[in-house]
Amino acid sequence: MEKLLDLISEEMKKAFEEAGYDRELGRVTLSNRPDLCEFQCNGAMAGAKKYHKAPLMIAQEVAEKLTDSDVFGEVSAVAPGFLNLKITEAFIKSYLNEMAKAEKFGLTIPVNPKKIIIDYGGPNVAKPLHVGHLRSGVIGESIKRICRYAGHEVIGDIHLGDWGLQMGLIITELQKRQPDLIYFDDSYEGEYPAEAPFTISELEEIYPTASAKSKADEAYKADAMDATYKLQSGVRGYRALWQHIIDVSVADLKKNYENLNVTFDLWKGESDVHDIIPGMVEEMKKGGYAYESDGALVVDVKEETDTKEVPPCMILKSDGASLYNTTDLATIMDRMENYHPDKLIYLTDKRQELYFEQVFRCARKTGLVNKDTELLHIGFGTMNGKDGKPFKTRDGGVMRLENLIREINEEMIRKIRENAETKGYEVDEEAASETARIVGLAAIKYGDLSNQASKDYIFDMDRFTSFEGDTGPYILYTIVRIKSILNKYTEQGKELTNLVIGEAVNDSEKNLMLELAKYNAMMEAACEEVAPHKICAYIYDLANAFNHFYHETKILTEEDVKKKESWIALLTLTRDVLEVCIDLLGFSAPDRM
Ligand code: ARG
Numbered sequence: 001m002e003k004l005l006d007l008i009s010e011e012m013k014k015a016f017e018e019a020g021y022d023r024e025l026g027r028v029t030l031s032n033r034p035d036l037c038e039f040q041c042n043g044a045m046a047g048a049k050k051y052h053k054a055p056l057m058i059a060q061e062v063a064e065k066l067t068d069s070d071v072f073g074e075v076s077a078v079a080p081g082f083l084n085l086k087i088t089e090a091f092i093k094s095y096l097n098e099m100a101k102a103e104k105f106g107l108t109i110p111v112n113p114k115k116i117i118i119d120y121g122g123p124n125v126a127k128p129l130h131v132g133h134l135r136s137g138v139i140g141e142s143i144k145r146i147c148r149y150a151g152h153e154v155i156g157d158i159h160l161g162d163w164g165l166q167m168g169l170i171i172t173e174l175q176k177r178q179p180d181l182i183y184f185d186d187s188y189e190g191e192y193p194a195e196a197p198f199t200i201s202e203l204e205e206i207y208p209t210a211s212a213k214s215k216a217d218e219a220y221k222a223d224a225m226d227a228t229y230k231l232q233s234g235v236r237g238y239r240a241l242w243q244h245i246i247d248v249s250v251a252d253l254k255k256n257y258e259n260l261n262v263t264f265d266l267w268k269g270e271s272d273v274h275d276i277i278p279g280m281v282e283e284m285k286k287g288g289y290a291y292e293s294d295g296a297l298v299v300d301v302k303e304e305t306d307t308k309e310v311p312p313c314m315i316l317k318s319d320g321a322s323l324y325n326t327t328d329l330a331t332i333m334d335r336m337e338n339y340h341p342d343k344l345i346y347l348t349d350k351r352q353e354l355y356f357e358q359v360f361r362c363a364r365k366t367g368l369v370n371k372d373t374e375l376l377h378i379g380f381g382t383m384n385g386k387d388g389k390p391f392k393t394r395d396g397g398v399m400r401l402e403n404l405i406r407e408i409n410e411e412m413i414r415k416i417r418e419n420a421e422t423k424g425y426e427v428d429e430e431a432a433s434e435t436a437r438i439v440g441l442a443a444i445k446y447g448d449l450s451n452q453a454s455k456d457y458i459f460d461m462d463r464f465t466s467f468e469g470d471t472g473p474y475i476l477y478t479i480v481r482i483k484s485i486l487n488k489y490t491e492q493g494k495e496l497t498n499l500v501i502g503e504a505v506n507d508s509e510k511n512l513m514l515e516l517a518k519y520n521a522m523m524e525a526a527c528e529e530v531a532p533h534k535i536c537a538y539i540y541d542l543a544n545a546f547n548h549f550y551h552e553t554k555i556l557t558e559e560d561v562k563k564k565e566s567w568i569a570l571l572t573l574t575r576d577v578l579e580v581c582i583d584l585l586g587f588s589a590p591d592r593m
Pocket residue numbers: 119121122123124159160161328346347348
């Protein structure tokens with residue numbers, strides 16, 4: 001379906017042409033004086049020079065051509081030469097009825113959909129998920145959903161950190177604690193037990209202990225590096241132990257991500273590309289790209305136009321060990337060979353910006369990707385506490401994701417009880433805790449996604465969980481309000497289908513219609529610019545427009561059946577649009593709250 005602005009611009013362009021001017025001057029934009037008009041056209045101002053004529057005269061001539069327009073109901077040429085516009089009630093209502101019937105509300109689906117791999121989440125095995133991993137999961141999930149909805153083929157990959165020193169640290173600590181474990185017996189040739197010799201909570205305690213010891217004790221660190229080396233070079237017992245670590249950790253990660261409504265198509269990790277690294281390195285050497293520098297193997301990636309220093313991309317350390325870069329490059333190679341993507345998107349903290357610049361340049365230079373393969377790193381800002389410093393627990397520790405979610409849920413339950421009390425109804429405890437879970441997730445996700453990803457933001461529990469203002473709970477509250485009206489309507493034995501939206505009877509209704517009509521343009525931009533915050537801004541405006549209309553209109557008690565049906569149709573469309581949008585943000589609405 002054509003975008004509203006394009007459609008009405010076409011009408012304006014015709015008028016410019018008929019008045020003897022360049023049609024391209026007829027571009028219509030949203031009004032920056034909503035108190036005066038809905039749309040505007042500044043073409044006469046631009047045309048004044050070209051036609052040596054006062055802009056107001058041009059505007060007046062164009063306005064005259066529009067006196068019988070079906071699109072514009074009000075056209076006023078105002079000094080010094082603007083065209084202030086309002087569209088007709090008939091035009092906007094037909095647009096919305098078409099939108100309501102169209103697939104995806106009339107969003108244009110690309111003729112050549114792309115194949116996109118999104119690399120997000122990126123948790124490190126055996127380390128607890130903390131709020132730092134929240135953003136990657138939440139933003140990545142939303143971008144995945146948006147791109148998929150917009151018609152692209154999208155694969156989400158978690159890209160586990162499962163191959164580095166942290167694995168060696170855990171193995172070392174296990175060996176110190178339980179040296180008799182069969183996994184450390186080199187002469188053992190039998191099958192290893194199916195059951196892991198530790199639980200997830202032990203694992204989560206082991207890693208920080210080992211990490212602290214290795215920082216204080218050189219010998220311990222050397223053991224850990226040795227264990228890492230043994231693991232990577234394939235020592236049987238180490239591999240078996242590593243598999244246990246992965247299994248226990250992944251089961252826990254799945255549970256955590258499920259609670260966040262974040263899912264992955266692939267659960268691959270750094271370890272998956274281990275075997276293809278030697279071949280890749282060989283190719284890089286043969287191609288003359290990789291050379292030795294201070295014992296390490298590197299590829300130069302600086303470019304003439306650089307304004308900052310871009311250091312070489314290190315492929316192998318001087319001891320021959322691979323690095324984070326190496327696994328990322330090999331993963332690119334693997335993805336290109338096995339999935340043939342047109343585009344790769346990575347979501348990490350923006351502190352990894354330079355790192356990804358190096359990796360991308362190296363991948364291009366060494367021919368790991370095609371010339372037209374798009375490589376995009378989306379670097380997000382830090383989630384800060386109210387003190388403006390990275391978010392911590394009350395006693396200053398690293399906040400674990402589970403605890404953060406628990407705190408939000410508790411706050412949500414409190415608000416739900418409070419709300420019920422003021423409204424005078426009983427709270428069913430079980431239902432309340434389920435509702436709190438749903439609304440709490442919306443509070444966290446909306447609080448995050450409503451900011452432009454690259455910006456730091458302040459995690460403000462009070463604000464995020466509020467039922468008023470630019471928050472997730474406010475959006476859900478609005479949806480629940482609409483659902484409840486629609487329920488009451490159907491309880492009167494009436495159908496929601498086949499209703500037609502009629503002409504707006506007042507400004508708040510028309511305003512709601514105008515907001516709805518922005519949908520396809522907004523969604524196209526959100527996808528092209530990979531910007532979930534655009535969806536948030538849109539649904540916030542839409543929810544506000546709906547609530548204004550709601551407060552001014554007695555919907556269910558309206559006696560004029562046509563009017564009432566038209567409003568019900570408008571509400572249905574508003575609910576549907578809001579629900580699709582929140583689904584793309586990765587959360588949903590409860591039935592009541
Ligand atoms: N595991 C990494 C970390 O915690 C993030 C991985 C991001 N993805 C990637 N392909 N490098 O920092």
